[in-house]
Amino acid sequence: MKFRSGLLLGSAFIAGLALAPVSDVLLHRFGGEFGITKAMAAEDNASSTYKLLSLFGDVFERVKADYVTPVNDQSLVENAINGMLAGLDPHSAYMNAQQYRDMQAQTDGAFGGLGLEVSQENGFIKVISPIDGTPAAKANIKPNDLIIAIDGKSVQGLALDTAVDQMRGPPGSSISLTIKPVGKTKPVVVKLTREVINVPSVHSDLYGDIGYIRLSVFSENADQGVRDAIKKLQAQAHGKLHGYILDLRNNPGGLLDQAVSVANDFMSTGEIVSTRARHPEDSEVWSAKPDGDVAGDLPMVVLINPGSASASEIVSGALQDNRRAIVMGERSFGKGSVQTVIPLPENSAMRLTTARYFTPSGRSIQDLGITPDIQVAESDREANAMQPLRESDLQHAMENPNSKKLPPLPPRADLPAIAKSIPKQPPATWPKFDASKPTTDFQLQEAIKIVDAMKPVSSAAN
Structure with a gap:
């Protein structure tokens, strides 16, 4: 299974x-x-x-x-x-034949649609996060935006799966969404053209001698995409890379096996994640392979935010607990459950929550999420914006099984001195965030400072 x-x-x-x-x-x-x-x-x-x-x-x-x-x-x-x-939890669901085919296409890496991860709230459709490079991201749709109508028809009371079906369609076909942007009162109508949504979108850049890897979703080819990005960055830097930034912001998750593989790309020892099921024989533990760290144990920062969920939290939790990376940004979504896809007759299937996952220190992140080692707000967050949606806000969300039993992780003693001077939010003079201009990304710029400060002394002197 x-x-x-x-x-x-x-x-x-x-x-x-x-x-x-x-x-x-x-x-x-x-x-x-x-x-x-x-x-x-x-x-x-x-x-x-x-x-x-x-x-x-x-x-x-x-x-x-x-x-x-x-x-x-x-x-x-x-x-x-x-x-x-x-009625069990927010992630168990029935899929008819068409929905099952759509899910298989999505996890295989391509499907037709807009590139939105959504949930349901008070009868409307709420955006969890847009996927990088998709029509939704290009239209500047943001996490926490409410979709109140599709092609002019209200979504009030519409089942989530039905709304998702309506937003999907043949590539090249058009659709209009009436959206109430987060922090604003007046709805806007956004016209989009459906595209083939290819996931994951692994994007890499070289900032001086620091390699940047952006992973937008954990589908079938996530691990290979990260490995290819590392090879590309190493070639671009001519073997003189001194650290990495792994960007998991607004990454809604995906496949458990890919999360384990991506974490292993940066680890050569230690536990990655464990799952605890109803039946003990179904519980499992995954550990890093001795030859797993293809990043060469270089200094590393992982960026997360409230849109980082599930597989993103497995990776960031593993790297944080094993002190392999410094986690930076904002507290993550808090999805600490594992779903098994069980085929049913008539080409249908059910997605059933069968286990909880735990970080190496024994933490369940259900509801709580991953708390960054260095907390820094996003550059485009408005001061009066509503609180971001998290797992605990969803109907029938499961409680954390050990939140009152485990002490919090001890403060990190390995943070560079500059960490104390990192501001918790952008200054008022910081330019408005523009995805095409990395210099406007406050969290990214602060992460670069942290990685730069962790360079070995001999390397910094070169």
């Missing part, structure tokens, strides 16, 4: 799980006195299940018979399955 970490699409069930061990305790304690047996309890549970299924059948037949317009059986059953899974 292959684990895939969801791309952030968005309990009574948890209460049901909690009842199982309590029942066992009661049976052992009072079974002899009252003649209660586990077999009788199991029979009662089965009877309750049959009654609930009978209730479902009654509702199903009543809707078919009396709903104001005829509804086909497939639609009713799919809606019921959707409701069952969506």
Whole structure:
């Protein structure tokens, strides 16, 4: 079974799980006195299940018979399955045949659409992050923007999957989105042309003797893209690279195996991540390979922000816990769960949360996210902007299982002296952020200072 970490699409069930061990305790304690047996309890549970299924059948037949317009059986059953899974957590979901094909295309690296990662909030569609180089990014759509209409039709009450389906379409076709930008009251209409969305987009640059790698999403070719970027940067610098910046800002995640591989690209020892499942035999631990660090153990900074989620948090958490890199930016999204894609009949599938993942120090980042070693606000954040969306804001978000049990990580003693002088936000005179001008990217410029300060003395003197 292959684990895939969801791309952030968005309990009574948890209460049901909690009842199982309590029942066992009661049976052992009072079974002899009252003649209660586990077999009788199991029979009662089965009877309750049959009654609930009978209730479902009654509702199903009543809707078919009396709903104001005829509804086909497939639609009713799919809606019921959707409701069952969506009620568990924000990332478990049912996918019909078309949605399953779309997901496979997305994780394989290409699909037709706008390049938006979205969730649902108060009946509207909320932007998690745009993918670099896509129509959404080119149109300057930002995290936390609300999509209130698609092609002039309100999305109020529209299922998230339906809204995503409407935004996808043949490359070259046009679409209009009515958007309420974050921090503003007046909606704007944005016209876009759908394109083939190729993911991940690995972008690299050389800033002096510092290599910069931007990874926008963890799809099937993420690890190879990072390795290719490292080789390219090493060639450009003629073997005189003195450090790296790995930019995971607004990276919504992707595949667990790719997260492990990318972390291993910068590590040669230590644990990367562990997953803990309901059944102990399904739990796993991944560790770095001795020959894994293709970056040569050079100084490194990882940039994160509230749009950094899932696989991004695995990588940044592994590099932070192992003291391989300094994490810089803003607290990440906080998605600490793993989803397994399970094929179903009729070419459909379900995406089911099957495990939680933990950083090497034993931290679950569910709800909490990764806290940077050096906190620096984004350059384009307005002072009065609303708080960024995080996992804890999603409906049915799972609680952190150990937030009250583990002490916080000790402060880092290996930060360069210049870290104390890094401001927490851009000065008022800082130019407006322009993605085409790295000099306007405040976090990036501060990261360059940190990597530069970590150069070996012998290298700095050359």
